[in-house]
Amino acid sequence: MKLGILFSGGKDSVFATYLAKKLGYEVPCLISIISENKESYMFHTPSISKVEKQAKAMNIPLILEKTRGKKEIELKDLERAIKIAVDKYQIQGIVTGAIDSIYQSSRIQKICNKLKLECFNPLWQKDQIELLEDLIKNKFKVIISGVFAYPLTKEWLGKQINKDFLTQIRKLNEKYKINPAGEGGEFETFVLDCPLFRKSLKIKNKKITGEKNSWVMEITI
Amino acid sequence: MKKVLIVNVCKEKLHYLEFVKPIEDILKNNKIKFKTLIYKNINKSQLIKYNKIIISGTSLKDNYFLKDIGKFSWIKDTEIPILGICSGMQIIGLEFGGRLKKKTEIGFFKENFKKDLLGLKREQEVYHLHNNYIEFTEHFEIISKNNITQAVKHKSKEIYGVLFHPEVRNKKLILNFIDKK
Numbered sequence: 170m171k172l173g174i175l176f177s178g179g180k181d182s183v184f185a186t187y188l189a190k191k192l193g194y195e196v197p198c199l200i201s202i203i204s205e206n207k208e209s210y211m212f213h214t215p216s217i218s219k220v221e222k223q224a225k226a227m228n229i230p231l232i233l234e235k236t237r238g239k240k241e242i243e244l245k246d247l248e249r250a251i252k253i254a255v256d257k258y259q260i261q262g263i264v265t266g267a268i269d270s271i272y273q274s275s276r277i278q279k280i281c282n283k284l285k286l287e288c289f290n291p292l293w294q295k296d297q298i299e300l301l302e303d304l305i306k307n308k309f310k311v312i313i314s315g316v317f318a319y320p321l322t323k324e325w326l327g328k329q330i331n332k333d334f335l336t337q338i339r340k341l342n343e344k345y346k347i348n349p350a351g352e353g354g355e356f357e358t359f360v361l362d363c364p365l366f367r368k369s370l371k372i373k374n375k376k377i378t379g380e381k382n383s384w385v386m387e388i389t390i
Numbered sequence: 391m392k393k394v395l396i397v398n399v400c401k402e403k404l405h406y407l408e409f410v411k412p413i414e415d416i417l418k419n420n421k422i423k424f425k426t427l428i429y430k431n432i433n434k435s436q437l438i439k440y441n442k443i444i445i446s447g448t449s450l451k452d453n454y455f456l457k458d459i460g461k462f463s464w465i466k467d468t469e470i471p472i473l474g475i476c477s478g479m480q481i482i483g484l485e486f487g488g489r490l491k492k493k494t495e496i497g498f499f500k501e502n503f504k505k506d507l508l509g510l511k512r513e514q515e516v517y518h519l520h521n522n523y524i525e526f527t528e529h530f531e532i533i534s535k536n537n538i539t540q541a542v543k544h545k546s547k548e549i550y551g552v553l554f555h556p557e558v559r560n561k562k563l564i565l566n567f568i569d570k571k
Contacts, residue, residue: 170402192403264404271517271558275497278450278519282494287451289404294412294558 171195172289173251173260175202175277176231178220180304180311180330180350181266181292183360186227187307188291189264190365197258199224199231200250206238219359219370222390226366230258248280255284262287268295268352297350301335310362310369315385318355320345323377325356326386359388392441393423394568395470397432399446399477401454410446412557413475416564429455434464442471442568445478447555450496450521452477459484471548473508473567476520479542479551483524486544493538494521501540501554507533508550508566510541516554523553 172189176182176199190196201220224231232254236246254260263281267274267290274290281288292300304311311330316322320341328334341347347355362369374389394417398410410426417424425440437443448455455477465472465485474482484490495518503511523538530551534541542551548570556563 188407189404194404271498275519278496282450282496282521285451287402287449289402289408289449291404291407293408294415295407296415 170262170287171197171258171260172262172264172287173197173232173254173258174199174264175247175266176200176220176224177266178223178359179266179314180309180358180360181268181300183223183266183363183365184300184304184307184309185264185266185289185291186229187309187363187365189289196229196264197260198254199227199229200254200263201231201233202243202247202250203233203235204238204243205236206243219388219390222370223360223366226368226370228367232257244276244280247277248284251280251284251286255286260286262289264289264291266290266292268292268297268300268350270352297348297352298335298339300350301330301338304330305332305335308362308364309360311358311360313356313386314359314388315357316355317357317383318347318353319382321347321356321382323379323384326377326384327375330358357385392439393425394442394444395432395437395440396424396426397443397445397478398426398428399455399481400448401452402449405449405452409448413444413446413564416557416561417568420565420568422568429461430458432461432464434467437464437468437470440470443468443473444564444567445472445474445481447476447478447519450494450519453522455481456484456490465549469547471567471570472550473564474549474551475557476553476555479553480522480524482549482551483526483530483542486529487527488524488530490522491525491538492521493523495519498559499536499554501534501536503534503541505533507541507543507552508563508570510560510563514560516540516552516556516560517558518554520553524551
């Protein structure tokens with residue numbers, strides 16, 4: 170079965186791609202939505218302009234569509250992007266990296282149902298510590314590209330998800346209820362390498378902006 | 391020692407992670423022994439090893455199990471308690487002569503339970519993901535219904551059916567089913 174991945178460049182959608190391919194599904198394209206609305210509930214925006222580099226590293230064509238990010242209009246834009254993937258690559262289903270957001274996943278389910286496409290959420294309800302452990306075990310190189318919740322500070326930007334990170338995030342989970350995989354929007358990630366990449370991505374430049382407990386690291390690859 | 395049998399209804403391998411593994415994780419986290427089998431690989435003689443059976447749901451588009459409904463004839467013959475989730479509920483309904491009907495509900499809904507169903511009572515938020523439902527025969531008591539039947543229990547057997555997905559926001563229901571004497 171040919172599947173298109175809703176792809177943000179973060180750990181969840183890259184890991185979902187990895188799982189689909191590992192189980193023998195064909196992945197003829199990735200689908201990314203660039204939202205002008207940084208507060209979008211549907212799409213993760215940080216580092217999304219870097220997804221082209223990731224797609225190239227995986228040798229998978231990328232469909233890049235823009236949205237102004239107004240609440241229900243962005244769903245129409247997503248539907249348009251998925252239709253392009255159906256026409257161009259004959260995909261029969263969509264894969265998402267949704268873990269626990271009923272808001273996001275039910276909207277994508279509705280679009281797939283309308284377009285008569287299968288919908289796959291291979292990380293659905295997954296334990297967040299287990300997810301981080303799976304990433305480490307499978308040699309994913311994932312960095313923190315944005316933080317958006319107390320007590321996370323700019324010192325967390327650029328940190329790699331490894332055993333050390335796991336220890337620290339477990340503590341923050343116990344003390345401050347930070348979701349270990351950032352499912353509550355506490356932080357955003359970017360994947361620099363994984364078994365699907367033909368070569369590892371290198372950070373050439375970085376620019377850090379923000380204040381208090383909201384920081385973003387813009388990177389050039 | 392007896393254990394729980396989880397029946398995987400999904401046609402696609404990748405859907406196991408979405409519709410079956412979340413149920414396994416709930417059991418694992420509570421140190422409950424289980425085994426998962428694909429529905430095609432179940433035969434009546436094996437069932438004696440288990441003391442509870444959970445039949446999973448599957449995706450909106452996956453109705454493949456309907457073509458294979460003959461593989462589920464064990465449901466009517468066994469005395470082992472069964473919980474059917476979404477398509478699992480539809481399979482139970484069909485085995486007992488119910489009729490399959492169309493109705494799509496996707497997302498978070500409030501449902502009313504007229505009496506306690508494995509710990510759920512009165513108004514509860516549940517996660518729906520279905521294109522079909524069952525009109526049940528008189529063998530079943532309807533415990534939750536809006537326009538369509540959402541939850542049932544067999545009148546004389548320990549067979550439960552829920553159209554929503556308790557593994558998402560009502561995990562306790564699954565544990566209450568396992569713990570029920």
